[in-house]
Amino acid sequence: MENTKINVLVVEDNPGDYLLIEDHLNEKFNHLVIDHCADYQSVLTRLDSGKDSSVILLDLNLPDFDGMALVESVQKKSEGVPIIILTGYSDIKIAKESLSKGISDFLIKDDITAENLYKAIVYAIERKKFLCEQQKSKVVYQHLFNFTPQPLWLYDAETLQFLDVNEAAVRKYGYSKEEFLSMTIREIRPKNELKALEKQLTKSEEERQQDFAGLYTHTLKSGENIQVEIHSGDMEYNGRRARIVLSNDITDKLTHLKTIEEQNKKLKKIAWTQSHIVRAPISRILGILNLIEMITEDSDDLSFLLSQLRVSTNEMDTIVRDIVNESQLINLENYEND
Template identity: 45%
Template sequence: MKPNNLSVMVIEDNEGDFILVEDLLIESYKKIQIKHCVDFSTAADDLNQKEGQFNVILLDLNLPDLSGIELINAVLKISKDAPIIVLTGYADINLAKQSLELGIYDFLIKDEINPSLLQKSIDFSLSRKNFRNQLEGERENYKNLFNLSPQPMWLLHPENFKILDVNEATIEKYGYSLDECLSLSILDLHPAWERDVLIGKLVDNPAYNVNNQFTQLRKDGQEINVELSTKKITYNTGRKGIIVQATDITTILNHVKTIEQQNEKLKNIAWTQSHVVRAPLSRILGIINLIEEHHENLDDMMFWLKELRTSMNEMDDIVKKIVDEAQNFDL
């Protein structure tokens, strides 16, 4: 797509070459602003100004004050991300290759330039710049999501599961330095008995994707119970990797264990209430019945009263025990 209003800086010391380029630009674009600079220092002054913003820079490689690779590096430093297209009077394959490797968008031979070629080069450079900006934005978003996440995260090699990158939360949580992390595989953080299951999850084997809970080891040997989330990604212009995120569930599992222990205590208390308490209570009720039936026999009465007291004391001890257990029950 053509920009609505193209602003171009032409850095060219040859007046005839500049007029040729100017004519080609005006022929190709209806709305265009052209700034002509005859040497690097003049161009640098314009580019260093706050308002010195250009969509494209067309650069001759032989200027009175600077030339060649040195010139390219100098202009790249002050170009403010504007695409640079080199215009040269001779074909030099090595120079063209070096220029492109440094960040030049295109390399054109002056004698071969025509309106269509120049327009295509400019439009392509602008599209490529937008695409690069989008990639940079996505890369920056990835870095922010990765590095600023409060959860430990690893970037892994998709085949050997070597650690390619970690975020700050991982370094802080596991006690390894960045260099130490990059010398490890994610498998090194897990006990040997669960590594096959972890590999199955990393390669997306359905048989191993049911369980997400694993045990990881800190540098100091402390165990951490975690849930792992994994995602295969493409990064850095086509490279494959696996993102792994760990959620520490140690505290949750400890709570579950505590609740299970509390439930066991509750079962014991319930059993005591339903069985142990009923034994002396049944005896008490039986003794009362006997007293009611044999109230005329004083000797038997004293015996049953003694038994009644024993059962009452026994029941009192049981009740005290239940109360003590209930008071020591941690909610």
């Protein structure tokens, strides 16, 4: 830290106190720029100038402004620069209170040493950095949530109210984000499934289910129903118990599957027909031929014609048997006659 350039804005109207602070700072920091403001007006001018500060040391009593209102005003104007309050024993209550408003630290003027001032500044800057990083990763997660191509939402585990929805959900379901946030998850379920929904919710409450997956019907704003695969999990959101839900529209997938199943059924039916229906007349023809041959072994012409008839019928028989065998390769096992 000693080698990093830091820029300290000291807001102090008492020249003696200022000199002391300046000394302390110079003692501890090598690359230091100090700006000094002695009243509220010049602080405003300094903050509006756009010049950056690493940290602000703020006296609670300025000739033209003081107290909590001063703190809040500087905080607002300085947009995230860490602020350390300098105060006497008389204002210690305000100083403590300001900590809850996001002030980094406070120092009692009579107790300031080079060491504790240095520490307070370094801590304040480091803590700020850390908070910035956290803010950044929060933004990354927010983007992940918003730009995931599949509909995602959060709902309150108790009220079932939507707490947040992503863009894909808005596109898929047709409700705007505002509309979503005024709805509960009951409103995207068909009316005849509401009982099942309550049952499911009670069940997952009782069993404390962390993760859940299943197939459901959802209703879009347009009234159209879609089949969705749902994955959900527990999480906390702004202090509320919430569930995050990922919804995957599989309506088309199911339709395709159904078409394929129907085609399979037809194929099996054709195979069955080949085996049972088409072969029946062939077997009769062959049977009749057997019989005729037994009776008419003496006539040359007739036996020639019969043998030709047999050749053709056998040929057809072979073809049908081949087709039946081929069909069995596409799984005939489970086909029932009816």
